[in-house]
Amino acid sequence: MVTSEDRGIVIDDTTLRDGEQTAGVVFSLEEKQAIARLLDAVGVQEIECGIPAMGQEEQAAVRALVDLGLNARLITWNRAVVSDIRASLATGVTAVDISLSVSDIHIVHKLRKDRAYVLEQLKVALGFAKEHGLYVSVGGEDASRADLDFVAELMATARSLGADRFRFCDTLGLLDPFTTFDKISALRARVPDLDLEVHTHNDLGMATANAIAGIRAGARFVNTTVNGLGERAGNAALEEVVMALKHACGIDPGVDTRRFVELSRLVGQASCRPVPEWKAVVGERAFAHEAGLHADGVLKHPGNYEGFDPAEVGLERQFVIGKHSGSHALRHRLAALDIVLAQGDEQRFMARVRCRSQDLKRPLSDGDLLELLAEKFDAA
Numbered sequence: 001m002v003t004s005e006d007r008g009i010v011i012d013d014t015t016l017r018d019g020e021q022t023a024g025v026v027f028s029l030e031e032k033q034a035i036a037r038l039l040d041a042v043g044v045q046e047i048e049c050g051i052p053a054m055g056q057e058e059q060a061a062v063r064a065l066v067d068l069g070l071n072a073r074l075i076t077w078n079r080a081v082v083s084d085i086r087a088s089l090a091t092g093v094t095a096v097d098i099s100l101s102v103s104d105i106h107i108v109h110k111l112r113k114d115r116a117y118v119l120e121q122l123k124v125a126l127g128f129a130k131e132h133g134l135y136v137s138v139g140g141e142d143a144s145r146a147d148l149d150f151v152a153e154l155m156a157t158a159r160s161l162g163a164d165r166f167r168f169c170d171t172l173g174l175l176d177p178f179t180t181f182d183k184i185s186a187l188r189a190r191v192p193d194l195d196l197e198v199h200t201h202n203d204l205g206m207a208t209a210n211a212i213a214g215i216r217a218g219a220r221f222v223n224t225t226v227n228g229l230g231e232r233a234g235n236a237a238l239e240e241v242v243m244a245l246k247h248a249c250g251i252d253p254g255v256d257t258r259r260f261v262e263l264s265r266l267v268g269q270a271s272c273r274p275v276p277e278w279k280a281v282v283g284e285r286a287f288a289h290e291a292g293l294h295a296d297g298v299l300k301h302p303g304n305y306e307g308f309d310p311a312e313v314g315l316e317r318q319f320v321i322g323k324h325s326g327s328h329a330l331r332h333r334l335a336a337l338d339i340v341l342a343q344g345d346e347q348r349f350m351a352r353v354r355c356r357s358q359d360l361k362r363p364l365s366d367g368d369l370l371e372l373l374a375e376k377f378d379a380a
């Protein structure tokens with residue numbers, strides 16, 4: 001497996017910025033500190049932690065995160081205006097993302113300006129940030145819908161003014177992985193000496209796939225959020241991107257994945273957005289097996305139907321007894337309850353399990369099974 005050091009991949013987790021920007025989500029300072037600590041503990045290299053220009057309270061929160069003295073670099077989000085960057089400087093962070101609208105649709109219909117105005121904004125804001133010794137990511141908002149020539153021109157200008165990287169944002173989540181790959185490859189080729197970062201949204205369910213495509217095309221930095229929290233349908237999920245890098249791409253990003261479930265639950269609770277049990281990688285039932293053939297296969301050898309060991313992310317394998325169960329899993333479950341049925345009884349009991357599960361529209365708990373067994377033996 002290629003290590004992150006070989007490719008130099010850096011995860012910039014933005015749960016505390018884009019994640020908190022989710023409509024209706026607010027983190028307390030204590031929650032922000034707990035999330036930042038855990039992100040740091042698992043080895044995330046960079047944490048986007050807020051928007052200081054929002055005001056005193058946000059600035060105080062960012063300062064409190066700076067005071068934690070984490071290994072991860074903290075970075076703040078800024079509009080391309082000097083006052084925003086001043087607010088960031090006041091918090092003590094050493095890195096900033098300076099965001100510019102780069103698509104014509106945003107330049108014309110949001111800013112009501114032209115491309116020359118955006119280039120000028122870049123020069124002033126980036127110049128100010130570099131004068132103050134900040135590490136700078138130049139963020140291209142709506143870059144996925146922008147003219148690629150203009151994006152390349154902005155990148156070249158940013159590079160010449162000392163920018164450290166360029167964030168390519170699929171702000172509306174409209175790209176597919178093939179187009180993402182093509183666009184990032186083209187920008188890599190045109191401005192090879194400026195690192196690229198991918199910031200992808202999940203409006204079409206492709207945030208993780210697009211993040212991976214961007215990395216495969218040469219982006220070194222990737223924006224993620226825990227549980228894929230974020231504006232509208234959310235961002236690329238940290239846990240999905242990391243596990244996809246490891247298991248689909250053979251790249252180890254150097255993150256301790258064993259605490260992913262703990263991290264996911266923490267953010268789920270703090271954001272009041274409980275994690276669906278079928279959520280990829282960290283969902284409670286992401287490793288639950290019910291179907292007879294699958295459960296039988298897993299009991300024989302977990303690798304038959306598990307792409308990776310659930311313990312790798314802090315989950316446990318579950319065997320669910322329900323409508324689709326087969327005799328192998330049922331026997332396994334009953335054995336755990338110290339019950340052994342004769343072979344003829346087993347088939348009859350299986351039929352009753354299916355019937356009960358159908359009636360209840362859910363799998364059967366151990367209590368349900370014992371109850372059903374009691375009924376069976378009563379009847380006998």
Ligand SMILES: [Zn+2]
Nearest residue numbers: 018171199231
């Ligand atoms: Zn975003």
